[in-house]
Amino acid sequence: MFALMQSARLESLHLSVDPVTGLKAVIAIHNSQFGPALGGCRYLAYPDDESAINDAIRLAQDMSYKAVLAGLAAGGGQSVIMRAPHVESRAALFEAFGRCVEQLDGRYITAIDSGTSTADMDCIAQYTQHVTSTTAAGDPxxxxxxxxxxxxxxxxxxxxxxxxxxxxxxxxxxxxxxxxxxxxxxxxxxxxxxxxxxxxxxxxxxxxxxxxxxxxxxxxxxxxxxxxxxxxxxxxxxxxxxxxxxxxxxxxxxxxxxxxxxxxxxxxxxxxxxxxxxxxxxxxxxxxxxxxxxxxxxxxxxxxxxxxxxxxxxxxxxxxxxxxxxxxxxxxxxxxxxxx
CATH class of the missing domain: 3.40.50.720 (NAD(P)-binding Rossmann-like Domain)
Structure with missing residues (x-):
């Protein structure tokens, strides 16, 4: 895993679990020299943990490239939530993820991506301000x-x-x-x-x-x-x-x-x-x-x-x-x- 992080020049990798909601999440922060790492939150089924981590790292790197070429005051990051066959409460799952984002103290701003919606971002926003693509902010x-x-x-x-x-x-x-x-x-x-x-x-x-x-x-x-x-x-x-x-x-x-x-x-x-x-x-x-x-x-x-x-x-x-x-x-x- 460290070799993969070094190859991608990743700043940090954060793994979070919440047994109550079933949350298994990965947050990859690639580069934050021009601003907080910004990138979507994917909610997809992955064949294994390694696939989820690889997806987060590669997308985070792309977000850094995307942000710097666009001249944005933002860095590149990405999160993925591993989708289980059954979840008791989707709202509770994303609220738990919001608490994970909040723990990073603004180093990462999450947003809508494949498998997520503005309603999911609204759930995240109950626990952190470091989120966009909410109902109020609008769908990108x-x-x-x-x-x-x-x-x-x-x-x-x-x-x-x-x-x-x-x-x-x-x-x-x-x-x-x-x-x-x-x-x-x-x-x-x-x-x-x-x-x-x-x-x-x-x-x-x-x-x-x-x-x-x-x-x-x-x-x-x-x-x-x-x-x-x-x-x-x-x-x-x-x-x-x-x-x-x-x-x-x-x-x-x-x-x-x-x-x-x-x-x-x-x-x-x-x-x-x-x-x-x-x-x-x-x-x-x-x-x-x-x-x-x-x-x-x-x-x-x-x-x-x-x-x-x-x-x-x-x-x-x-x-x-x-x-x-x-x-x-x-x-x-x-x-x-x-x-x-």
Whole structure:
């Protein structure tokens, strides 16, 4: 575990249990030199403790990269709560987690993430002020989708020569809160949507409301499209899956899309433009950080618009050096964090 922490340059790792509620939680603080570590709280079923810890550490690192590249006065952190088959009281579970967050004295600010809701954040807020994405603060999902949409337009402009999305075939993998909100914006811009999700109800809703074409989850990656938008959980891009891709670019809202940087190199060799996930999907973090700091909506929207500028700069840098955008963005983040 210590080797993993050192490899990721993690500041601290906190493990908490509460036998009364069944809470088993991990809080990873990656970097806090520019402000308190901010990152979501996932509530998912994990096969084992190691998987939960690995997920928290890798996501915390991504949050640090995301925050520093966005110029936020925040660091990177992440928490995961291991979801059990049965919980007596969900509210009591998240209240117990709120007490864990409070013990860190503001070093970590938690927020909504996969498997959690604003109602869960409200429960946490009963025991700590170091939480955002509450009912009062607002759900960051629409802002995350706005940032990804802006990033897709700049990606289309760089790779396909125009930011006009009308008629463009966009394949969306995952129709969660952010994925569906992104689909709505793409539909409004005239894009043709190909969608997949393990929840048939979400696919049906996208068909009815957005005229989307359903694709079986196992077939989506090999389906011809202009842009692939991974919007589910991470790790979708590996050696095997990238070999199947039939798209011009990958630009989506999922975290940790690449299993490793070598996969980014593989995308580059295949001529597929990759939008680094922690750059294009930073809209949610921007909203959470600035809302928690009391910023006005206009200031938040201005920050969201800069996602396109950051992506374009990374694409230009990568093209000039004939390297993958994934490596360029990683090195830029490390330079800003560590002076490397």
């Amino acid at each position: 999902s629409p802002h995350a989708a706005m940032g990804v949409f802006a990033g897709i337009r700049s990606t289309a402009s760089w790779r396909l020569g125009s930011d006009n999305l009308e008629g463009l075939r966009v394949a969306i993998q995952g129709l969660g809160k952010v994925g569906f909100a992104l689909a709505e914006q793409l539909h409004a811009a005239g894009a043709e949507l190909l969608v997949s999700d393990t929840d048939a109800g979400k696919v049906r809703l996208a068909m009815e409301q957005l005229g989307a074409h359903p694709i079986a989850p196992e077939a989506l990656l090999s389906t011809p499209c202009d842009i692939l938008a991974p919007c589910g959980l991470g790790g979708v891009l590996n050696w095997h899956s990238v070999a199947q891709l039939r798209c011009s670019a990958v630009a989506g809202c999922a975290n940790n899309q690449l299993t490793n940087l070598q996969v980014g190199d593989q995308l580059e060799r295949r001529g597929i433009l990759y939008a680094p996930d922690y750059v294009i999907n930073s809209g949610g973090l921007i909203f959470m950080a600035l809302t928690h700091q009391g910023a006005q909506p206009e200031a938040i929207n201005q920050q969201l618009l800069r996602i396109s500028e950051r992506l374009t700069g990374i694409y230009a840098h990568a093209q000039a050096e004939k390297r993958s955008p994934a490596r360029v963005s990683d090195e830029l983040a490390k330079k800003m964090l560590y002076g490397e």
